Amino acid sequence: MEQDIQTWVKLAAYAGGGLSIGFGAIGAAIGEGYTAAQANAAVSRNPGLAGEVFKSMLVGQAIAESASIFALVVAMILLFSNIAATSYITVAAVFAAGLAMGFGAIGSGVGAGFPAGAACIGLVRQTAMSGKLTTNMLIGSAVCQTPSIFALVIAFILIFTDFSTHPFWPTWGAVLGAGLAAGLSAIGSGIGGGVVAGASSEGIARQPSSVSSVTNIMLLGQAIAQTPAILGLLVAFILIFKEFGATETIAPAMALLGSGVCMGLGGIGPGIGEGIASSGGVKWIARNEKEIGTLTRTMLVGMAVAESTAIYAMVISLVLIFVV
Amino acid sequence: MAIEGADLIKAAAFLGAGISMGLGAIGPGVGEGMAAAKACEAIGRNPKEAGLLTRTMLVGQAVSESTGIYSLVVSLLLLFVV
Numbered sequence: 409m410e411q412d413i414q415t416w417v418k419l420a421a422y423a424g425g426g427l428s429i430g431f432g433a434i435g436a437a438i439g440e441g442y443t444a445a446q447a448n449a450a451v452s453r454n455p456g457l458a459g460e461v462f463k464s465m466l467v468g469q470a471i472a473e474s475a476s477i478f479a480l481v482v483a484m485i486l487l488f489s490n491i492a493a494t495s496y497i498t499v500a501a502v503f504a505a506g507l508a509m510g511f512g513a514i515g516s517g518v519g520a521g522f523p524a525g526a527a528c529i530g531l532v533r534q535t536a537m538s539g540k541l542t543t544n545m546l547i548g549s550a551v552c553q554t555p556s557i558f559a560l561v562i563a564f565i566l567i568f569t570d571f572s573t574h575p576f577w578p579t580w581g582a583v584l585g586a587g588l589a590a591g592l593s594a595i596g597s598g599i600g601g602g603v604v605a606g607a608s609s610e611g612i613a614r615q616p617s618s619v620s621s622v623t624n625i626m627l628l629g630q631a632i633a634q635t636p637a638i639l640g641l642l643v644a645f646i647l648i649f650k651e652f653g654a655t656e657t658i659a660p661a662m663a664l665l666g667s668g669v670c671m672g673l674g675g676i677g678p679g680i681g682e683g684i685a686s687s688g689g690v691k692w693i694a695r696n697e698k699e700i701g702t703l704t705r706t707m708l709v710g711m712a713v714a715e716s717t718a719i720y721a722m723v724i725s726l727v728l729i730f731v732v
Numbered sequence: 733m734a735i736e737g738a739d740l741i742k743a744a745a746f747l748g749a750g751i752s753m754g755l756g757a758i759g760p761g762v763g764e765g766m767a768a769a770k771a772c773e774a775i776g777r778n779p780k781e782a783g784l785l786t787r788t789m790l791v792g793q794a795v796s797e798s799t800g801i802y803s804l805v806v807s808l809l810l811l812f813v814v
Contacts, residue, residue, distance in 0.1 A: 592754075596761070658735060662743035666750025670807075673754025681765025688769025692776025699779040703772055706786050710768020713793045717757035717800040724753040724807045728746060732811055 417493035417502060424506020425486035428563075431510030432479020435517025435598070439472040439524070446525030454532040461528050464542060468524020471549040475516035475556040475598070482509040482563045494572035500580040504587025505566035508644075511591030511672075512559020515598020515679070520549040522606030530613025537616045544612055544623055548605025551630045555594030555601075555637040555679075562590035562644045575654030581661030585668020586647035589725070592672030593640025596679020600633035603680075607687035611694025618694045625693055625704060629686025632711050636675030636682075636718045643671040643725050650729070667728035674721020681714040749810040756803020763796040 447465035451458045486506055491498065527545035531538050566587060571579060608626035612619050647668055652660070689707030693700050771789035775782045 600765075657739040657742075659739055659742035659746055663746035663750075666747040668750075669747070670750035670754040673751070674757035677758030677761025678765075679761070681761040681763065681768075684762070684765035685768030685772070688772035692772050696776040696779065699776060699782075702775055702779060702782045706775055706782070706789065707768065707772050709786065710764065710771060710789060710793070713790070713797065714761050714764040714768065716764075716797060717760045717803075720800060720804045721753050721757045724749060724804070724811075727811060728750060732746060 413493045413496060413498070416496065416499045417491055420499040420503040421486040421491060424503040425483040426506070428479050428486065428506040428510040429476070429483040432476045432513035435514035436473050436476035437517070439517045439519065439521025439602070440469040442521040443468050443472065443524040443528065447528040450528045450532045457532050457535060460535075460538060461531055464528050464531055464538075464545070465524065467542070468520070468527060468545060468549065471546070471553070472517055472520035472524060474553055475513035475520070478556055478560045479509050479513040482506065482560065485567060491567065492570070494570060495574070496576050497571035497574055497579050497583060501566045501569065501571060501583040504584045505563040508559050508566065508587035508591035509563040511588070512556050512594040515595040516553050516556035517598070519552040519598040519600070519602020519605070522602040523548040523552075523609045526606040526609035526613070530609055534613040534616055537612060537619075540616070540619050541609055541612055544619070544626070545605070545609050547623070548608060548626060548630070549602070551627070551634075552598055552601040552605060554634060555597040558637055558641045559590050559594045562586060562641065562648075565648060569648065575652070577655050577658075578652050578661030578664055581663070581665035582647040582650070582652060585665045586644040587668070588672040589640045589647065589668040590644040590672070593675025593679070594637045596676035597634050597637035598679070600679040600681070600683025601630045603683035604629040604633060604686045604690060607690040611691055615694045615697070618697045621697060621700055622690055622694050625690050625700070625707075629682070629690060629707065629711070632715070633679055633682040633686060635715060636679040639718055639722045640671050640675045643667065643722065646729060663728045663732050667725040670721050670728065671725040675718055678714050678718035682711045685710040685714055745810045745814050749807040752810065753803050753807040756800055760797050760800035764793045767792045767796060
């Protein structure tokens, strides 16, 4: 049974496209469902504001949808574009592109639901702040999308890079690892960034005078919560663009695949944890603005400790790429 | 290409090292985040005890970190010793 490269690439592209939109649909649906649930709770509290809440819910859901639209775009490209197949590495690359975008869309979709839901509830609690709340929600959920954009970038690079000059062993492990590193690590940062933004929208509704400090600390917290996704992106870039010498053994390919899995999975926990830590800080800065210095310091120390396991994962990844 | 036993074992050790550190990093990350969030809450309620609360948070996080360090040790053993 002799198949040519083109057949295998088509097979991998169809499987990757299915996984891309299959996984990619999970996050956005959960995030939007959460937003709708909060909107219902808000309307039952004050039915007179139903129109406002409805508008805010739709805007928030539209942003949460964007990650799954990225996944849909990648799936369409994988299904319908004629990918030039020059080597068997392309088979692994297009499959990895689907995995990267599928996993990468989960976190951003779930995350964007938190600020949208909190904004809906906040709207009925503090109607005068609706403008500020909408702005905060938009900034917060836009930042949540960055991990899925990283995954999109990696997916495009994997689809359109020509790997024909690279040796099949061990490059196939590197490209599959790159997809997993960028995709899985985006889950944590997306959810984490969303938890922070949700706490910030809630805090502004509770204490409107704290809006500027809450927004600042939210952005700080979100930026730090993005670091695991950035480490994942970094490892993915190294895996894609480093030239690996041809090998006669299996071990180097498995080391490169393991490196991607390590950074990908290792980024999930710290991303979520930093988001939770920062949401505690933001929530209480809104309630007790006088103590902003102490709270920010404790929040940053807590986030730094939560980051440590992501750094261990990166160290092991880099050892797997460069040392063994 | 011919597959040899020693090569196969090395391949499994490398993949296992990655999976060990990757999965092992999830729990401590989330747990330490929860500890930090509660510390912020407690400081917000009672700012006078900020020093004591930060110390307690750090001790709790250090304990929660231990499983992450176990994963790191197992990964390094798989990479360099086994």
